[in-house]
Amino acid sequence: MTRPRLQLPPHGLFDWAAGEAPARRKGNIEVIGVPSDFGNAYVSGARLGPAAIRASSLGLPQPAAGGIDRGDVEVFDDADWAQIIERVRAAVVDTAEAGALPLVLGGDHAVSYAAVAALDQAGPLDIVWFDAHTDFCPLTDTGWHNHKQVLRRIAGLGHVGRMLVIGHRGLTYFDETQQWANLDVIGGGPLPESWLRSERPLYVSVDIDSLDPCIAPGTGHPVPGGLGLPALCDMLRTLARERRVMGADVMEVNPLLDHGEMTSLAAATALAALLDGMAARSPAAHRTFEGA
Amino acid sequence: MERAPGHVVNVRDAPPWRGRRLVALPDLLLEAHDGGYAIVVNAASGARLKVSSGLYRILSSFRLPRTLEEAVEEAGDPRIAAGVDALLGRGLLMDADRPMPMAQPLRRAVPYRFCNAPRWAAPAAGDGFVVLGVPYDLGGPGHCRDAPMLIRQRSLDYAYLLDLDTHRPRGWFDAASGERILKGVPIADAEDVHVVYGEKQADTFARMETAMRHALGERSVPLVLGGDRSLCFVMARRLAMRQPLTVLQFAPDTTMAHGEGEVVTVRDVGRRMAALEGIVSCLTLGLRADAGAAVEAGEITVAAARARGLAETVHGAMMAKDVLLAVDVGVLDTSMPPEGNGFSLSEMRDLIDAVGRRHRIAGIGIFGLDAGGMTGGAVAGELLGIVACHLALYAMHGASCAWQGGP
Numbered sequence: 001m002t003r004p005r006l007q008l009p010p011h012g013l014f015d016w017a018a019g020e021a022p023a024r025r026k027g028n029i030e031v032i033g034v035p036s037d038f039g040n041a042y043v044s045g046a047r048l049g050p051a052a053i054r055a056s057s058l059g060l061p062q063p064a065a066g067g068i069d070r071g072d073v074e075v076f077d078d079a080d081w082a083q084i085i086e087r088v089r090a091a092v093v094d095t096a097e098a099g100a101l102p103l104v105l106g107g108d109h110a111v112s113y114a115a116v117a118a119l120d121q122a123g124p125l126d127i128v129w130f131d132a133h134t135d136f137c138p139l140t141d142t143g144w145h146n147h148k149q150v151l152r153r154i155a156g157l158g159h160v161g162r163m164l165v166i167g168h169r170g171l172t173y174f175d176e177t178q179q180w181a182n183l184d185v186i187g188g189g190p191l192p193e194s195w196l197r198s199e200r201p202l203y204v205s206v207d208i209d210s211l212d213p214c215i216a217p218g219t220g221h222p223v224p225g226g227l228g229l230p231a232l233c234d235m236l237r238t239l240a241r242e243r244r245v246m247g248a249d250v251m252e253v254n255p256l257l258d259h260g261e262m263t264s265l266a267a268a269t270a271l272a273a274l275l276d277g278m279a280a281r282s283p284a285a286h287r288t289f290e291g292a
Numbered sequence: 293m294e295r296a297p298g299h300v301v302n303v304r305d306a307p308p309w310r311g312r313r314l315v316a317l318p319d320l321l322l323e324a325h326d327g328g329y330a331i332v333v334n335a336a337s338g339a340r341l342k343v344s345s346g347l348y349r350i351l352s353s354f355r356l357p358r359t360l361e362e363a364v365e366e367a368g369d370p371r372i373a374a375g376v377d378a379l380l381g382r383g384l385l386m387d388a389d390r391p392m393p394m395a396q397p398l399r400r401a402v403p404y405r406f407c408n409a410p411r412w413a414a415p416a417a418g419d420g421f422v423v424l425g426v427p428y429d430l431g432g433p434g435h436c437r438d439a440p441m442l443i444r445q446r447s448l449d450y451a452y453l454l455d456l457d458t459h460r461p462r463g464w465f466d467a468a469s470g471e472r473i474l475k476g477v478p479i480a481d482a483e484d485v486h487v488v489y490g491e492k493q494a495d496t497f498a499r500m501e502t503a504m505r506h507a508l509g510e511r512s513v514p515l516v517l518g519g520d521r522s523l524c525f526v527m528a529r530r531l532a533m534r535q536p537l538t539v540l541q542f543a544p545d546t547t548m549a550h551g552e553g554e555v556v557t558v559r560d561v562g563r564r565m566a567a568l569e570g571i572v573s574c575l576t577l578g579l580r581a582d583a584g585a586a587v588e589a590g591e592i593t594v595a596a597a598r599a600r601g602l603a604e605t606v607h608g609a610m611m612a613k614d615v616l617l618a619v620d621v622g623v624l625d626t627s628m629p630p631e632g633n634g635f636s637l638s639e640m641r642d643l644i645d646a647v648g649r650r651h652r653i654a655g656i657g658i659f660g661l662d663a664g665g666m667t668g669g670a671v672a673g674e675l676l677g678i679v680a681c682h683l684a685l686y687a688m689h690g691a692s693c694a695w696q697g698g699p
Contacts (some may be wrong), residue, residue: 174465177465187467214672228629
């Protein structure tokens with residue numbers, strides 16, 4: 001299989017090395033950026049999220065786990081949205097087949113579909129979805145890949161097991177009734193005990209609007225009353241320590257709506273917490289990136 | 293001095309303006325001029341007028357208030373007098389000592405409508421909400437005049453949609469209850485009351501009251517987007533004409549100060565409303581702990597409300613069936629982590645729900661949103677705009693429960 005072509009960023013996430021994956025990749029972390037916001041029909045700007053998160057991460061201490069930043073999936077303004085999804089899926093498949101762990105930087109939340117779809121060999125795969133919205137809307141008047149119904153699409157993937165939405169709140173004109181037997185929805189922590197005691201692999205997706213807009217104003221649909229950053233970091237750290245995380249993403253950071261990099265810094269901080277948890281679960285595998 | 297357009301003057305009569313001081317309108321600009329004509333623009337109204345060069349010369353003589361004899365050497369020339377009369381008739385000249393009363397429009401257009409609901413067209417016969425912005429903030433120190441626009445702008449994230457089959461409003465999904473609220477409830481936006489900064493407060497209030505009278509049907513519930521909470525006075529005065537009314541204010545500091553003079557302020561609006569005819573009671577909920585000894589009768593602090601229980605606090609107050617619900621968004625604690633000295637959004641939701649269960653919410657006011665970033669910065673302003681949308685929709689849900697048979 002030909003490796004998908006990725007565009008190198010000026011610097012890697014957390015100042016990790018940026019470039020082609022080395023020969024030995026098993027167990028390591030690979031960052032894939034997706035500068036696309038075609039899945040958000042109302043608010044553009046999340047396409048600038050990967051660059052903003054990388055820039056903000058440079059000001060943070062190095063997390064306990066290391067990795068390599070493989071760059072951004074190519075996105076063209078006139079590209080078919082389905083092709084972007086396909087390129088993301090191919091990049092994640094390449095990472096997963098090599099035994100590495102994908103860390104996807106969005107982009108709008110519809111991108112997560114590609115990442116989860118690519119992990120079909122890992123299944124059954126549980127999903128923890130930090131989000132102010134359920135993203136489970138039965139939309140009929142928009143594109144198939146839309147960030148408001150991405151979890152509904154993910155639920156239809158054969159290898160997806162249980163799903164947990166954390167941070168759901170507020171009002172919306174969409175239909176967000178709980179509509180799936182395998183979907184649990186909670187407003188905030190603590191993490192349900194049953195979600196910490198499982199051997200199933202886990203995918204963690206963080207929509208930055210799960211945070212309170214006081215902390216993360218730079219997102220398309222902020223909702224008041226959200227999670228605090230310490231609470232989010234604590235849950236991410238715990239999940240990564242207790243569960244076998246196969247992949248993760250951070251989505252919907254919109255620098256055009258941000259104030260002083262508050263949101264991109266919160267996103268980078270959340271990622272660092274996740275990586276610390278992963279390193280605590282398997283220190284040897286994640287402490288350094290061999291060959292980088 | 294008032295003449296119908298096209299009025300013909302007999303120059304042999306002594307014109308009524310003879311001997312009076314005249315002046316050109318202060319808002320005139322010369323847009324173009326050639327040998328024969330000049331184009332004059334009224335910058336206040338946008339109107340353009342074409343006048344002859346002769347008339348323009350006469351007009352230019354009245355840059356300062358003066359009589360015709362002071363302004364023009366050939367004052368006795370009947371053609372000059374006819375010219376002056378024409379300029380008066382076209383509204384380019386006016387009597388300097390008897391300024392024309394400025395007819396102020398009642399309302400003014402806004403760039404966004406609340407939740408993109410339909411523009412108000414006529415008073416509705418049935419139940420429904422009418423949104424009215426009032427960008428007035430001279431009743432207190434806060435900068436709240438931009439709040440109606442900010443709230444409307446943020447409300448576009450909560451679009452008012454119609455069901456394609458029934459053509460009835462679809463309402464909104466409420467995550468806290470897991471249900472749709474305001475389903476089938478019509479909303480119309482009647483734009484902003486026209487506010488002239490510098491005019492007497494009584495004039496602004498009279499215009500607001502007239503706008504409410506025009507826009508509201510018999511069963512309509514107004515949602516007023518302030519502005520500062522002194523506007524609550526107008527709402528109370530208007531709504532108390534329908535039914536005996538209790539005013540329930542959520543405010544972070546006193547509204548029961550003793551007022552001086554005629555101007556209603558944010559600090560004495562509660563006391564002034566309590567004195568209005570038709571007001572049964574006036575309660576202020578949500579004073580901060582540092583209000584201390586300043587807490588007056590009818591005022592309850594956040595801590596006291598929590599200690600007693602939020603629903604019990606609301607239900608324990610003496611109230612009429614109809615309630616005017618006025619929320620100064622300063623009552624909320626939106627900090628993260630919460631500082632705890634204001635109500636959280638979820639507490640406010642519970643309080644509003646408690647009111648809606650026992651009472652008929654006859655009017656809703658959202659006040660005190662500092663949208664200019666003078667207190668708290670742009671992030672706080674934007675966040676409060678979203679919070680205000682939530683509060684308004686929760687309160688509208690509470691009000692609609694009376695129409696739909698309970699929450």
